[in-house]
Amino acid sequence: MAGKKQFDVDTALEAAMTRFWRAGYADTSLDDLSAATGLNRSSIYSSLGDKESLYLRCLDRYATRYGEKYDQALSRASEEPSRAIREFFDVTLARIADPGVPDGCLIAQTAMAVPVLSPAIAARAIEALGFQRTRLRTALTAAQVADADGLAVHFAAVNQSLAVMSRAGASRKQLRAIVDVSLRALSRALDA
Amino acid sequence: MAGKKQFDVDTALEAAMTRFWRAGYADTSLDDLSAATGLNRSSIYSSLGDKESLYLRCLDRYATRYGEKYDQALSRASEEPSRAIREFFDVTLARIADPGVPDGCLIAQTAMAVPVLSPAIAARAIEALGFQRTRLRTALTAAQVADADGLAVHFAAVNQSLAVMSRAGASRKQLRAIVDVSLRALSRALDA
DNA sequence: ACCATCCTGAACTGCTTGGTTCAAGATACG
């Protein structure tokens, strides 16, 4: 197959992202990516770039996709803050419950490997986490919650903790319990 | 240098553990371990075993060392639960603040890599996390707190989240804020 | 002084890694 038609770059990118997400950067070889995407090594290299730039593209893809979902969940924070934060966590819980997608979180995985990753990749992961915190802080500020800063970083952290715990085989019930304690803390802050 | 004296196995194990802790299993080669311990490749192999069994020994070493500290922090939970949990988190915060030791957490790092690690290593990490939850649940039950189970898994998760956030360069202030929200949730649970 | 003991450096194996090149083949369009 050749001539003018090209393979679907988007599909290949999705497969590569999923592989990186499950196994991490170090444990994903070009052969793994080749097998996952169905593309030849040379095709990956010529149309998706080398391993590092491909990883960066996957990071962006991941951050954009779930960033939009988080934004949507938080969009009505000023009217119903409790519900907004609950829906924020539901985005993560639904992702973990989805059998078509790996456990964990690509951003969290990248953050854990910061000391051994290239500065460019490390910076992108840290940036994404910072963006998540900002997202939450903006929503909580709009809802006029006391200590919006502290709660924002707490929720961002608890969200990441779900990635770790899901990798360790935590049940959905346990993941829900983790979130519930944080949601109760928000309720108290709203009462005051 | 040879004859009858041996190098200090304990010192070597400590160096290996630190290296694994910082860089993870995949990104630590035998040459890295050799450089870190100051031992020859063949010395590592003959007296510490292969890479996998050495990693297991490091995991145990880590779990035992900090497990004791966590136990100590929680020992007076029935009398002063709030203080006990605060001191529990202080163990982690002090470890992260210690410049002589890497950020993050060896257990969390291992948990994140579960899908690509050997079953033996994966099982040990999951076991360690389960033990942490049990430790907390026992303490909270002794303190007669409502929803000890939910709080235990929440605290265990938040504790792991500190590893992720510290790797992403979070400040001590931010890490403290993450913990504070959880501690407030405990206070409310104790009031009720 | 001697000998048993242990460590060390170096080498070697077989394999995988990321990266790159290129000729051959398949297609679509004029």
Added chain:
DNA sequence: CGTATCTTGAACCAAGCAGTTCAGGATGGT
């Protein structure tokens, strides 16, 4: 039909990997 365009598989490279072996040198105990 012919030609320009694109993909593909295979091969190649230098490097790094884990694991293992072994001869030789340094040491401690006697």
